[in-house]
Amino acid sequence: MVMARSIQLARSIERAAGRSRFGGVTSDDILDVDLLAFEKGTAEQRRAVVDGTMESLKTGFVYTRHDISADLLDTAYDYLQRFFSLPQEQKDRSTVAGSNGQTGYTPLLVETAASAEVPDWKEMYNWGAELPEGHPLRKRLPHRYSPPKFPDDLLAGMSEVMGTFHQQVWDLQRRFLKIIAVGIGAHEDFFEFMLKDGATLTRAIHYPEMQAAPGADHVWAGEHADINLITALPRSTAKGLEVKLEDGSWIDAAPPDDGVVINTGMMLEHLTNGVIPPGRHRVVADQDQPGDRYSVVQFCHPTPWTILSPVPSCVTDEYPLRYPSITASDRLEQVIFEINLVEDGRRVGKS
Numbered sequence: 228m229v230m231a232r233s234i235q236l237a238r239s240i241e242r243a244a245g246r247s248r249f250g251g252v253t254s255d256d257i258l259d260v261d262l263l264a265f266e267k268g269t270a271e272q273r274r275a276v277v278d279g280t281m282e283s284l285k286t287g288f289v290y291t292r293h294d295i296s297a298d299l300l301d302t303a304y305d306y307l308q309r310f311f312s313l314p315q316e317q318k319d320r321s322t323v324a325g326s327n328g329q330t331g332y333t334p335l336l337v338e339t340a341a342s343a344e345v346p347d348w349k350e351m352y353n354w355g356a357e358l359p360e361g362h363p364l365r366k367r368l369p370h371r372y373s374p375p376k377f378p379d380d381l382l383a384g385m386s387e388v389m390g391t392f393h394q395q396v397w398d399l400q401r402r403f404l405k406i407i408a409v410g411i412g413a414h415e416d417f418f419e420f421m422l423k424d425g426a427t428l429t430r431a432i433h434y435p436e437m438q439a440a441p442g443a444d445h446v447w448a449g450e451h452a453d454i455n456l457i458t459a460l461p462r463s464t465a466k467g468l469e470v471k472l473e474d475g476s477w478i479d480a481a482p483p484d485d486g487v488v489i490n491t492g493m494m495l496e497h498l499t500n501g502v503i504p505p506g507r508h509r510v511v512a513d514q515d516q517p518g519d520r521y522s523v524v525q526f527c528h529p530t531p532w533t534i535l536s537p538v539p540s541c542v543t544d545e546y547p548l549r550y551p552s553i554t555a556s557d558r559l560e561q562v563i564f565e566i567n568l569v570e571d572g573r574r575v576g577k578s
Contacts, residue, residue: 256478258289281407287470319334418456531556
């Protein structure tokens with residue numbers, strides 16, 4: 228099989244270079260690919276990266292090498308830990324009324340997995356790129372395009388660092404989507420147009436320490452899939468992210484130290500007619516992992532007026548047409564309600 232031969236070739240190439248870029252640390256179901264080899268490598272290396280990515284995305288997850296500065300990650304995480312350590316009344320000042328959890332601070336026990344009736348034990352800080360005043364998307368969707376609200380008066384320089392972080396992770400996601408575009412038989416620039424001014428959201432998450440009952444796990448965030456195209460997780464401060472496999476079993480997401488976790492969302496599933504499933508996952512603290520957990524994820528969204536319609540190359544005898552067309556905006560609004568973030572329509576409890 229061409230894919231298997233390509234993956235084996237890439238393993239051989241990387242072994243010769245002194246490092247293994249394929250094979251998950253915890254499970255071979257999640258592979259480790261190299262974005263930079265796709266961009267700068269030979270035709271064989273590029274093909275191996277595409278094939279490895281498509282094979283790994285059967286789980287909805289893949290790891291990739293990246294070129295984001297470690298210093299930037301260190302600085303960003305330092306700011307975010309300092310923010311979540313502020314007194315509650317100071318954190319609450321960063322809440323943005325009417326944003327439905329898309330901008331600013333969201334406290335504990337609000338967001339709820341669509342399949343759950345118990346809110347997640349996490350607090351969040353959200354931001355995105357600011358569009359200019361008068362932009363039609365900012366006028367039409369103010370709750371999704373509210374200007375970022377950073378507490379620079381308490382944490383000087385935070386807005387500049389977080390703006391740079393958002394842009395660099397977005398650029399990595401944009402580049403990685405080229406691999407996926409080739410993998411589904413499209414031009415590598417297939418996603419470029421729909422990404423311009425998309426409602427891409429960066430979310431810092433603090434999972435407070437919880438004491439689980441003896442012999443039991445504490446679920447910080449319930450089982451769910453993301454709504455967007457792809458999600459990037461450059462780093463977390465502790466383990467806990469678990470991936471659900473097709474047989475219903477769970478494995479740890481354990482990327483190499485220099486790797487970013489990429490997982491797929493429901494919008495990509497829609498565009499690919501189910502060829503690429505969304506990565507189902509949860510976040511769990513166990514008895515061997517005391518303490519808090521911090522992570523930053525970035526949800527890469529298309530522009531809200533994008534029509535999500537299955538691409539022709541993904542409609543086959545094996546995958547007959549499954550999804551009707553819908554706008555990205557409407558699909559996102561469905562999920563925002565399902566996960567309990569509509570402020571005047573929460574289905575589970577009150578903030």
